[in-house]
Every structure is written in C-alpha cells, then in structure tokens.
Amino acid sequence: MRLGLCAALCLWWSGSFVLAAEPYVVTASVDPADFALVGDRATAQILVNAKDHPGLQRAVQSLQQDLQKVTGQQLPVHHSVTAGAASDLALIVGSLDQSALLADLVARGKLDVSAIKGRWEAFQISLVEAPMPGISQALVIAGSDKRGAIFGVYDLAEQMGVSPWVWWADVPVKTSKVLYIKAGTHKVDAPKVKYRGIFLNDEYPALTSWVMQKYGGYNHQFYQQVFELLLRLKANFLWPAMWNNAFADDDWQNAVLADEMGIVMSNSHHEPMLRADKEWNRYGKGPWEYSKNREAIYQFWQQGAVRHKNLESIFTLGMRGQQDEPMSEGENIGLLEKIVADQRQILTETFKDRDIKTVPQVWALYKEVQGFYERGMRVPDDVTLLWSDDNFGHLRRLPTAQERSRSGGAGVYYHFDYVGGPRSYTWINSTPIAKIWQQMDLAWRYQADRIWIVNVGDLKPMEYPIDFFLRMAWNPTRFTAGNLEQYARDFATQQFGPEHATEIAWLLEGYSRHNGRRRPEAMTAQSYPLLANQEAARVSTELADLAQRSSALLAKLPKNQQDAFIQLVDHPVQATQALFELYHAEARNQLLASQGRRETNAAAADVKRWFDRDAALTARYHAIGSTSDKAGRWDQMMAQPHIGLRYWRNPEANTMPVLLTNQPIEAADMGVAAEGSSASWPQSDDLGHSLTLPRFDRLGTQQRVIDIFNRGSQSFQFEAKVVEAKVVDASSGKNKAGWLQISASQAEVKTSYPLKVSIDWSKTQPGLNQAEVWVKGTGYGWAKIKVTALDSPAARAPAIQAALAARQNAPFADADGYIAVNASSAQVQGNSTERYWQQVAGLGRFLLDEQAGSMVAVTPVDQLGDTNPVDTSPANTSSAEISPAAIKQAPRLQFPLYFQQAGEFNLQLYLSPALQITPGRGVRLAVALGDAEPQLLDLMANYDDKVWQQSVLDNIRILSHRLQVASPGLHQLRVYLVDPAVVLQKITIDTGALQPGYVGPVQSRRLHPQENQ
C-alpha cells in the first residue's frame, strides 16, 4: 500500500533503488506525522549554527536556493531558534564537531548519533519530534564531520528533485509546491572509498576554450562549479586542470575555496608536492633533473608544502618528467628513493605540529613508475599507493595481501579520457558503465579503497560515466552485475523523469556500447568490415535505430528538458552515428571505386554529408540555450577534433577523409561480384582470383547474391545461366541436375542487379556439390562464379533428431562454415559462492540486439583455490603446476555445439583486454571438448607492447586453440575458470568459412528437436 502510494506521490525519480535506496521526500503527505519541509499549510525554517563550518553554511545556502527553485518558497536560515518565528518546523543542519545545536539535541537525548559518530563523512537524516522549545518537529541532518553534514544536505537536495547535474547539464529541477519528509525517516550513510574524485586533464581545446570565454581563466568562479558538482555527487577530491594551468598559482582563491567547500586537493601523478608542472615553467630555475638541480627543485617543493600546509590536501610524492613524460634520468631507483626521502624531509620540516604519517600522501604508480615499484622500490608504509589502469580502462595491478596490510592503503587512478598512444580518446564518452563496474568492482574487492580518481578530460562529455564512477565510489557494494541497467534507468529518471527512462537508458547504453566496442578516435573505414558478416550494415542499422529514436524523443520532451537531453543523450547518440557513418561511407566509397562502380560518387557525397552532419551537431551543441537566455552556454565544449586520427594524436582539426570520385564511362560496362568479396569480374579473371560464393549448407544461409553492376553510364542486358555437371541418378537413370537455382536468366542493368542464388536440397548429392553461375553482359566472355553446396549427412533431419533425442539444451548449429556463441548463452556449471562465472550484461563486443553479455571469472581475493592449488609466490605459478583434475572441478561454461563434420577446427575466444593484476599469476582459463583434458590458455602468453596496443585499439584479446572434433554431431565445449578477472565475451569456431570481422558473425542458431528441413 505504501509502495503503491509512493508510485504516485514520491518524487518521480525516487523509485530507483541504485541511486537512492531509501526515498524519504514526497510531494504529498499521506501521514499526519510527515514533516512539512514546504507543506500545504506550514513551511520549515532552517537552523544551522553560526560557528559551524563555512563550507556547510555554503551548502545550506545552496539548499535554500534549491528549495526556492523546487517550491518557489524561500525558507529562512537562522542560527538559532528565534522567538516568534513564522514556523515551528525546523530543518536542523550541523556537524558533530562544530554544531552546538546538535550537541544540545544529543545531550538532551533527542538525537542518537551513535550511527555516525567518529566516522568519515557520515551523515544521518532523521525526524525528531519536539526537538526544542518552539519547534514542534524537526528534520535533522547531522554530519559526523564537515563533509558528512554537507553530503547530508546535498542528499536532501537530490531527494527533493535537484539533479547533481542541475548546473553542469542544465537538468531542470522538478518543481513541486510542497515537499514532505516521510514520517519515520531515518537515513544513515557514509562513503566506503575515502577519497573520490576526478582529474580535469588535457582540458584543451574544449574545456579551456569554454572557460576562457565564460570565466577568463581557471579561476575560483569556475572551480566553484566544479566543487559543487563534486559535493552533489558526494565526492571530495580533485586533481585540477594542468594542461596549461597551475591551480593554486593561477588563482590562490581556487585553493582557499576548495578547502572551505570541503574539496581535498592534490595534483596529478607527475606534479609532486602540491606544485603544478606549469609552476616550474614559471618559477623553476635550471633543468627539471633532480640529479643535477636538487637544490632548486627541493626549494620549489618546499614552497608547495608550506603553501598548502593549512589546506586539506594529499601530497603527491615521487617525480616524473615534465608534461607526463618519464624522468629524463631514466628509471633510476636510487635517485627516486632519494627524491622521496627528501620530500618526506620537507613534509617533516613543514608539519612540525603533527606526525607526518597523518599527512595524506600518495605515490602514483603510473606508467613507468609502476616499474620502479615492481623492481623493489618502496615508500613509507603510510603513503597511499595509487595503482593505475593502462590508460584504456584496464587495471594493471591490484594490491596483494601484503600490500593491503600497509597503513597507507591503496587507490586507483582510472581513465575516461586519455591523450597518448596508441590513440587518444577525448571527444565523447566511450567507456560503457559495465566496463567501469567490472574493473572498479575488482578494485573494491582487492581493497584499493583509499582513493578513486578518474581522468575525465574536459569533464563535460563524461557526465554519465562520472556520475556512475563517483556513486560507485561512495558505495561499491550497492552496484552489482545485475543492477547496471537499473542504474541507467535511475540516471535517466533523475534527469528526465520516469516516463522515458527505459528508452533513455537504452540510448545511453546504445551509444556507449558502440563507442566501447571501438573508440571513435580509433575508427577507420576498415574497422567494421563492409563485406564480412555484413557487419558495417548491421552496425549501421543499430545506430540508425538509436538516432531515430533519440530524435523522436527529443521532439517529444518538454522544452525545458531539451537542452539537457541534447547534452546527455542526443548529442552523443547522433554524433556517434555520424562518425560511424562517415567511415562507413568512406569504406563504401573505397570499395565502389575499386570496382569502378557508378555509385562511387554517391558514396563520396555521403562521406561529405556525414562530415557536415558532424559539424552541424557540434554547432548545435555550441548553440545550446539559444531557445532560452543561455545561448552559447556550452560554446566550444565539443571543439575536440575527432575525425581523422592516424596515430595517437588528434589532427589540428577534423579532417575529411580523402574522397574517391570517378567518372562513369560513356558506355555500358558490366562488372560482377560475389557476395562477401571485393573481387570483381573481369579483373578477377586476369588476377586468377575466381569469383566464389560462400558455401551453402542445409543449416545455414539459404540465399546468396551475385551482384551484377554497371561501370558505365549506359544500361546493358545480362544473360545468366547455371552450369552444373550432369548427375544421373543411379536408380532412376534420370538427370538429377538442377540443385542450383538463380532468380533470373536475364535482365537490364542500369546501376546494379542482385542475382539471387539458392539451393534445392532435394536435388543435391551427399557431400560437396559444385557448379558455376555464368553471366554475360558487356565485355569479353562470361563471368563465372563458383557455387558450392555442402550436403553433409549430419545436417539431414534424421541425424539431427537422433542427436537431439532427450537433450535439454538445444545445441548451436555449425552452419555456413562456423559456430559462434556468446558467452552469456553458455550453461554455467559448478559455480560456488566464492568462485564463479558471473554474467555482466552489456559488457563486450556485441550488437545491441544480441542482448548478450560477458562472463567474468570471480575468485576469492588472494586465494588461488582448488583449480590452482599452489601458493601465490611468483616462482610457483607456472601453468604446468595446475592439475587438470583440479581444473575439471572448477566452474565452467558449457557450450553445446552441433558439428556437421569431424575435423580440426580453430576455436577463438574473445576476451576483454585484461592485465596481470596479481603478480606472478597468469590471466588464464582452460578449454576442453567434452571430458577431454582441459588445456590452459593464458592471456599473458606472447604478450608484448604491440599486442597491448592492438588490444586497446580493438578492445579485445582473442586467444586461439585448435579443437579436435572426432565425429560429427553433438559436442560440449567447456571453458573452465582458472584465474580471476578473465572476461569471456564469445567463442567462434571456424569450420571452414568463418569470415574475420570485428563484431563477428551473429550467434549461431540453436537446433531444436522439432528441427526438420
């Protein structure tokens, strides 16, 4: 009953259970005990101690403004109960360390704060009846400390209907004349990760151009908005912009304001001791080489420590070269140890008033620095070790048991944006939340929980993953493999209301899934093959559907939501499509030109059209607000060049692909191509490349196309015929030919004509049937296209029936020369509570309509367990020591497969890129057909930088294994869990004609017992 009511009366986004498990604000009161924050008859006053933290006062002012926006009412803020106040209802806000009001309530037994007292950033939101004289009922927001109280305030703001993205994405507040707090409300919350933040990095040209235009520089007016966004997302940590900026030096008020508002500042990994890289350019004397210029650098750092002594900070230790380069001295461990010792000395000198173990310090094990660590360099125990991903979203390393016992703990530095090799990605969001979850869940499980910081580049394009990352940082355990779609709907609901939430979640998932398959910056005309598996066409259809649905929804939304919708949804969806279609058109342009086809120029025009479309979308984004008073609100924010990258760096501006144009000859000129191949007659004859259609078989594709096209400007007639060997039936003596059928024996061709080819299986002979289709139009002789049809006994209905008898699980059919199965289609067997294959929807290189996901290997942290009963020391983990018998006990994915032929076939396992997160342990799984002995496969075998580069460009690692299939019919392929963090996306088996592709062929169809053809 209560739930039903809530559906009607609760704030529209509060049905979500990921973002807000305990909705406590309603827009209509159904219980007399409900608290009327802004009620039908009464309105509360706000009480906050004058001496409470200035940052909290700011938060309260912010809340006051939010309330005003939502309800139109301005609630007064008082520092104490005022006699004769208009209201006897109070919203009491305070921090336990500074609020006399709270202390009084606690002292008088009115408030129990035991749930938060002494905790880091905890808050409690509860209703108190008659808390003090003159107040009949109060809503108390109590923080265990300054930020605890602030987060409580912003929790209320969010529950009231103010999105954290109210300013940064123009999300309109959901207005309501009244706001009640449900009777009995008692919410306690606190973060699980200590420091949670973002890094504004490589913030040029988009963010910087915008900041210069709006603020004249990276000053505290700008940063105030960043700080507030972080607080609304209950984050507390920032690495500031550094591309050409120095946070504290550009505007000292930046640092002061951060501290006041509660943002803990640090600098990025290569900017030690709270001094920006750019400050050295401004003030440093001599080279940035410690071995040669120690005194100057020491002094430089000393000034940083002194400057920030009284501001809440984390000191970055160590040293790298300038501009994110390694130190010029090389990987000199002795030197770096000396540097850290000197930095500790500076801190000791500066923080004479306290134990420097209480001064937060971090050593970022980023890029080459991890190498120093792995080769034995150590820093004091109280320094947090900040592990990193590989810049492309794959964690390189997680803490071992020994490392987890360090008092400084560990954190993770992650990327949504990166400038560097093999390819920068900075334009729009290309990291699906499923990937973030899978990686950060690992970080959490391995207790890398002291710092979570993510590089967000220009910030603006990354709203969605930032929201996800910071919310997950607050409470990693609230996010599971099973509720990621719900999170997407929650996010959509919070920004746009519940009506279109499912649709919007689909759009968010859709564009980010596509960009997650291959980042826009890594796209080329060749990325998705035009011919193999019709991949480009399938992707094109998917994106066209998304774009069309997004446009339709944009038109349907209320005007005040449209700006936000463009920013968060429609722009990335449309821009993603435009970029794909640009390269898709380029690929068609190249193929058609190579065949000399008339359509070449139309494809060139398409390239231009999509290039212009991209520019128009950017212009639309830059003009956002033109319908309101905010025209140009986000001008330049999409200025990042993103078309035409050929290496790590973006071009100076979007670069139109080279267009190929031809001039159709003034005659008719026939060309012929076979489906799936770029070869065309007559050149094929000369090159000795015969045209061949992909092989037909009974269980596979039943129609293929021969493309008869014109290279000239005049039409021609073609004539086509089937040339089959005569087959005399032994028993009847009749000619059994005629198994190969074509859709026309002649026709006129102006541009092109698809001649359809099919098989009459009642006339084929067992085994391989071979024939040719001959086509004659213009030119010398006939174009001859080879056609084969494999009529395997195993593909005939009785054989299939026999194999399927009494089988529960329908097997996947070997057809068209391959088997392809998504990992999430496998049967999971042998999972235990501690060691299991876990399905993660939306993770992996799939098309949306496949509704597929990956299977992630989960094991207990540190415990290698029964599949790998050896110790964890690096010397003892070679694969030879894992017993096959033990592997057979491990959780496994079982793929039922139905082979048409016996043979040795290539099995490919599509795996997410993964790195060796545990020292000395491989990244392995094992495969076996049926009960055969499992064979170990290791992602780290034959691994080098080149393999890594390819893997992050392709977002895939593919392992191959030769599969011995002894007989046609049903077989069970088993994939055993060995090491954690292995992510299996899909398998393919090449039984003769698998076409290499990007997403690969569609999943093979299942044979059902009623199979009969």
Next chain:
Amino acid sequence: MRLGLCAALCLWWSGSFVLAAEPYVVTASVDPADFALVGDRATAQILVNAKDHPGLQRAVQSLQQDLQKVTGQQLPVHHSVTAGAASDLALIVGSLDQSALLADLVARGKLDVSAIKGRWEAFQISLVEAPMPGISQALVIAGSDKRGAIFGVYDLAEQMGVSPWVWWADVPVKTSKVLYIKAGTHKVDAPKVKYRGIFLNDEYPALTSWVMQKYGGYNHQFYQQVFELLLRLKANFLWPAMWNNAFADDDWQNAVLADEMGIVMSNSHHEPMLRADKEWNRYGKGPWEYSKNREAIYQFWQQGAVRHKNLESIFTLGMRGQQDEPMSEGENIGLLEKIVADQRQILTETFKDRDIKTVPQVWALYKEVQGFYERGMRVPDDVTLLWSDDNFGHLRRLPTAQERSRSGGAGVYYHFDYVGGPRSYTWINSTPIAKIWQQMDLAWRYQADRIWIVNVGDLKPMEYPIDFFLRMAWNPTRFTAGNLEQYARDFATQQFGPEHATEIAWLLEGYSRHNGRRRPEAMTAQSYPLLANQEAARVSTELADLAQRSSALLAKLPKNQQDAFIQLVDHPVQATQALFELYHAEARNQLLASQGRRETNAAAADVKRWFDRDAALTARYHAIGSTSDKAGRWDQMMAQPHIGLRYWRNPEANTMPVLLTNQPIEAADMGVAAEGSSASWPQSDDLGHSLTLPRFDRLGTQQRVIDIFNRGSQSFQFEAKVVEAKVVDASSGKNKAGWLQISASQAEVKTSYPLKVSIDWSKTQPGLNQAEVWVKGTGYGWAKIKVTALDSPAARAPAIQAALAARQNAPFADADGYIAVNASSAQVQGNSTERYWQQVAGLGRFLLDEQAGSMVAVTPVDQLGDTNPVDTSPANTSSAEISPAAIKQAPRLQFPLYFQQAGEFNLQLYLSPALQITPGRGVRLAVALGDAEPQLLDLMANYDDKVWQQSVLDNIRILSHRLQVASPGLHQLRVYLVDPAVVLQKITIDTGALQPGYVGPVQSRRLHPQENQ
C-alpha cells in the same frame, strides 16, 4: 659539282640515302641529255601495251594521276606509237612477260634486260635514246614480271614527289612544273624478301567505325586503297581484316581486285585454306572440331581452295580454334597431322594442273602451334614455316641450318598491335624502329626471308613503323644499326621536306622511344616512380619538350602539310604526353592525398585536365580536314579506348582514374617529408618509420631537400635546427661540429617550403657522419630527420688522383650509393668481323637526353664459335661446358668503375627481352670484375610465363649478379659476349642506396684526372 647541283635541283627528299639510294628525278635540267618527262618545252607520252597486265594498266593510270598532281599536266597514255603524236618523248612501261613493246626493244638491241630477266618482282628504269621510230628518247620502266613493272612505276611516282602516304596520311605532293630524268639513269632493283605484307587485325573500333562510315563495309572500294598503299611501299601481301569480317565473302570483288592489282592474299594464322573464320559462323555446320566434324570442315576448306584457285594466294595450313584460340581438342599432334594431310589432299584435288609444291602454302607456328612443331610435328618441305614473335615484338625462334634447307623456307609474323595478355596495345605506335630493326635483322640473318608480315591493327596509327618494316622487307641489307636515324630523317623529308627533317625525326624518335619504354596501355600511376631518381619528373620534362616543339612546328608548317603532320607526328606526340601526364598527375594525387596535403585537389584537377586533353586530341584527329574539304576525313580512327586498362583487355571506353580529393582542415597543420620518400611526419613517428634523407657523399648529390608542408588552410611558422653530436678535434681541441647545414632556421609555410640540406666536407669525420635536422611547427614535438654523410677515404681527392694516374679512360664514380652506366658508354674490346658487340642507338630504356643506346651481341649464324666450342644439339649446351678461358677471348664490354668502398654489391644488367631463338642454346652473357673468371648469366634461367609477362609489360629483363669488390678504387667490369641476340642496355650496381626505378638513375659521372674537391 653534280652533288652540289642536286642539293639545289633534285627533288627535295631525294638527298636521303636509305629510302632512295639513286635519285634520278630532278626539277630542272642541267644536262641536254636529261629526259623531259614533263619538260620546259616538251612533255612525254606514256606507252604501255594494251595486253600488258591489267594491274599494270591500273598502276600506269595511277602514275598519270600522280603526274597531273605534281605538274598539272595530263600525259596521254597510248598503247603504241601514234603517228603525229604531240610528243616524241615516251615513258615506256611494261612487263617482260606481257609487253610486246619491250620485247621489240630487246629484240632490236635497244634495251638490255639481263639484269632483271627471270627475277622475282625486279624492275629496271633506264633511258633509251631513239628507241623506235617517232620517239627520240624514252624512259623505260621494265618489270621482270607484273609486280616488277608495277613497282617500277611506283618507284618513279615516289621519286617524283608522291609519298606512299599521299592518300593514307594526306601527305601533299610536292608540285613542280617540270620533271626531268637525269641523263644516264639506269636503276635496277628487286626485293630480297619474297612476300612482304601487313595484317589488318582486331580492327575494331577504330578502323571498322571509319570503314563503315566511309565505305559501308570492308568492300573493294576500301581495299583498293589498302592495295595501292602496299604497292606504293613495294609490298605484295595481305592478311585481311577478320575481327568481324570475311574478305572474299563480304565482297568477292575484294579478291578479284587484289589479284588484278597484284596483291597476294592469304588469311591469318587461324583461318586455314583461304576461308575466313567468320565464314564458318555464316556457313559452317556443327562444331569447329575436326575430330568430330571432319566432313563438314573438309568441305568448307575445299570450297576455299576452289574459290581461290585462280587468284594469287598463299594457302594457310593447319588449324586453330575460332577467334584466335587454340583448338578445343588440345595439343593433339596426330590430329593436326591428319588435318594437314587432308588440306594437302584438297590442294592436290584442286590444283590438278600443277605440282602442288608450286602452290604457295604456309604453316604459321603461332602461339601454341610452335609447340606442336617443337614436339616433332612436321609438314611437307615445300610449305613455308612462318615463325612468330611473342606478340610483343620479340622473335620466339629462327630457323636452324636444317630448317633453312627446306624448300618452303621460312618467314616471320611480327606485331605492331596486339589484343591479348598480358596487355593489349592497339592505340598508337609503341614500337621504336630500332627494336624492329634489331629483330628483323636477326630474321634476315637467319634467312627467314620468304614472308614478312606484320600485324598493324587498325593500320592508320602505325604509318611510321609500317613504312619502315616494308622498306626493310624490300631490302634488309640497306638498313644498318648506323643509319636508323637517317631513315627517320628520310621519312620526315619525304613527308614534309628537308627543312624540318631533323626536328621531325627527333619527334618521331621521341614519342616512339617513350612508348617503347612502356606501352601506353601498360601505363599506370606507378609505372614511373614519383620519388625514386625523380623519374616521373625527368620523363615529364622530356615529353613536355617534345610536345612544345611539335606544337611550335605545327604552327610553322604550311597549311597543306598540317593535316599530315598531325596524323604522323603531332597527334602521337601530344597524345603520348597527355597519357603520361594523366598517370603522373594520378600518382601525385595519390601521394599528396596520402600525406593529406593541400595540393591534393590541384593534382586531381590535373588528372581531369589531361583526361580532357586526351579527348580533345582525339576530337582534333577526328575532325582532320576541317580546314579543307575533307572534314572528318579520319573520323573514329582514334576511337580505341586506351585509358584505364587493368588487365589484357581495354575498358569499354576511356576510364578516368579514380580521383582523390580532400578538404584542407581549417587550421594550420605541419607535415614533413624527406626527399625520396613518401613517409611523412607526424604519422612516421607513430609507425616507427623515421624520416631519413638519402646519404650524402663527396662524389654525389650535394643538396637534398626536406619538404615542410601544410595540410591545413592557414599558414604557420616553422623553426628548424641541426642536432649534431659534438665533435672535439683531437689535435686542436676545438669543436668541429657544423658539417651539416640547412638553408633556413625558420620561415612561414602556406603550402610547402623546401628546406635545403647540404654538407661542409671540410668538417666531416672520415667514415659515416650522423646527425638530425629537427623541425617544429604545429603539432606535438619536433619532426626529426636523420641525415648521414659518408666521408670515405677513397672519395678524397688524393686517393682519386692516385687511382687515375696514367689512366686513359675516366671511370664512373660510385656515388649516392650506386653506379649506373649505359652499355653504349662501355669500351668495346675484342670485336672481330664475325663476332662483335654492335651499338644500336635509340634501342633501350633510356631518356632521350641520355643519347644512349644498347649493345647487341652478334655472332655468325649457326656457328657457336670460340666462346662456345660445343655443338649445337640441345643435349650439349649446358653452360658448364663453355670454358672460362674461351669466354675470356670473346668480345667484351669494359666498364671502368671507381668504387668508394669494398664489399659485395648487387650488379643488375638491364637487357632487352629476348627469347631462345636457337633451339638448345641459352641466351647468355658472362660477367667478371677485372681478370676474374667470367660468370655465365642466362636469360632463360628461371624463366616462366610470369617472367615473360612481366618482361613484355616492362620491356626489360633484369639479371642480377653479386659482385665481390675487394678494395676501394678502380675496377674494370667486363661483360663478355656468349650468345647472339643478347641486347645489353645498361648496368647498375647498388653500393648502398640504389633506388628501384623504371628508367633508373642517371648515368654516373666520370671522374677525370683533374678531379679535386
């Protein structure tokens, strides 16, 4: 005195000594004994017996018309001396077998015909005083037979100033009011090759479209012009058009007229027994398969024999498939022997009146048919064996001594035009006369002298080589390696007069040399490399010069010569340039596009411009005559598609290359490329391809260029600097750096900027000097270009002086990593009169300005001689049996070379494609450095169809040999003569940086004793 006078008074072309060794017609009489054919005071009458051959009567009529055109006078033709005739001067014409007039003169002792009597086609032209009553002086043209007389008549016509090309190329006659025959004239001439003719083949679309338009078909009105052309060129043989035509069946008068005029008819190699291939299509019943359909085919052939029984013909024996394909029965020797036996039987039955050994018969050993012969099939001794080239101008085989003793003798079938693999060539002339001479001289020397027939395709574009071929067929010994240039001047003089003959000869040589390097149809954008050796630019300059000179000359010529000049000279010159520049622009378009350069679109426009230029040239040709009354005279004659061949067959119409266009980005964007490489920064950094300038050395190129270019539409500034290692001079202690110099340290770049790099050799260290040039403009970091300078001790002046001391012959310098020397620059040593290296100017893959030629190996026919003292039987000619000592005695080409370094280097010998003309004998030469043992190299080693295809596309064979150079300094490379018909064009030696190219680098410079740097 006489010569001097002739220079003034002889007909303007008669100074030539190749075309006409004995000029006897003058335009002014200086001797009272001169005969006034058309004199100042008197004019001769023409006397020809009424019963003489009708074909001769036609020739006389033709002469009468020619005289009218030249002098304006119509000379009367009488059959006998008429009383009271206006003139007592007579031109008496007759054949010894039919002319009573001549018989009378001979009987009366007035005329001595012993020089021609009984000879084949001989004629005698002589003055006779008072030959008969009423005639005071006569010019007597006596033929030993019908054609002898006819050729005598046309010899006079030519001498009078009527070019054989008067009709077929609109060459104006040179008019003169008077024509005298020099006193004492007595000319006797006769052909050395018995049948001399052309083959109109694959005569579509050009010739056929024109014939249909002008004549409505291949009828006798058309053929009369062909016959007359042949007679004027003193040829006697024709294979008629057969692409879609049947000579005798299309118009029986074709056959009748040919016989009457004196043209011996046959049919091409695959049309046996005087029946056209197309006749079988019209009348044949059943398949063209002798094993299955003997009766019908036998009858078909019988009809041919009967039909042509009384016409002068050569019967083609044997059988091939239809349409120039092999027989469908395969290479069935037994069957073919049966076919020939049947054909002989038909001839025996048909020619009951004579011994069939006197019926001319030929067996064409064309394509696969030669294989039948080589595997032992034989035909009767009286049948002429017609050997063939490989369709690309290289004789496949020549008669052995045994074969030369056959009564039927041998002939040669040659090609100026071919439709087939690997690439058809049919458009314009692409066979240089030097090549024709070298091949047909071989034919002559090996006594293949019974038939010379050449495939001329559409006839019209091949005027120049046809003229050469047929004149050489008349008298092969009149043409030598030394007088080919003179022939070109003679041809030019005959058509256009002496004034511009040298210039016109240069233009003819120029365009045909270029097309001979690579036929237009085999051209692609990649044929002449853009970067290596700056080849494309060098060829472009050459062709631009030709085109400009041809245009200038066209403008200068009298109006009545312009039509002929366009046809014979200006069209092929301009069209050759346009075609080259089209592909040249395409190559630039591709390179610039790959580098993203601003100039890309300009190059695309260039492609279009040259494509349109080609079309305009064709249109001009088709409109020829528009200034006179003959507009459209040659309409459609240049309709052959010739642009865009990708395999053997031409496209349906000229096909514009795919054009690449780009859109310069709206920013500045620096790219950097190093001379000679397509790689460009910044992509090069990412690909790990460092930019490197070709190595400098003291003896080589002293300046190289770094190309700094712009990919954007806005300008930028670059900064450049040299980064050299510091070099401290051991003795002085001073920094010796500074050896690498650049032309600018900064500049603005709008489109591109050539930064010049050079070396100060006074500051280099011995050995390899290495440094980098760094360039910074837009983008991340510096572009770094590697520069090396090799300062080898051997390249320093004292070392060179020492090596050159007392040397006569200046050696060629190893510089820039290679040595290249043209064969004609070698010293020839050891030539004997029978065995020698013979220089042929204009033969080979050279640029015109190289003024180079090839060296051809000549040996006595059949005699292997001292370098190969083994017998000629196939079993005994392996290279092992030739003694090195014997080779050392052979004629040799000696190349003096100056190496900077010792080492093993790759020697490449550029040889003309050549085939194994002598069974069992290789096509070999031998090489040695200095006195080392000569190493045999064989063109036939590792030879297969693929090698052949490449060789005829490239018009080259390149043999490689590893050369051991033990010490720097002077060495003599010797190339020894072993087998005949080897044609050495040039050598190259890669001493470290030879760039693969097409024409290759320019010849290395010679070091002279005064060398000092």
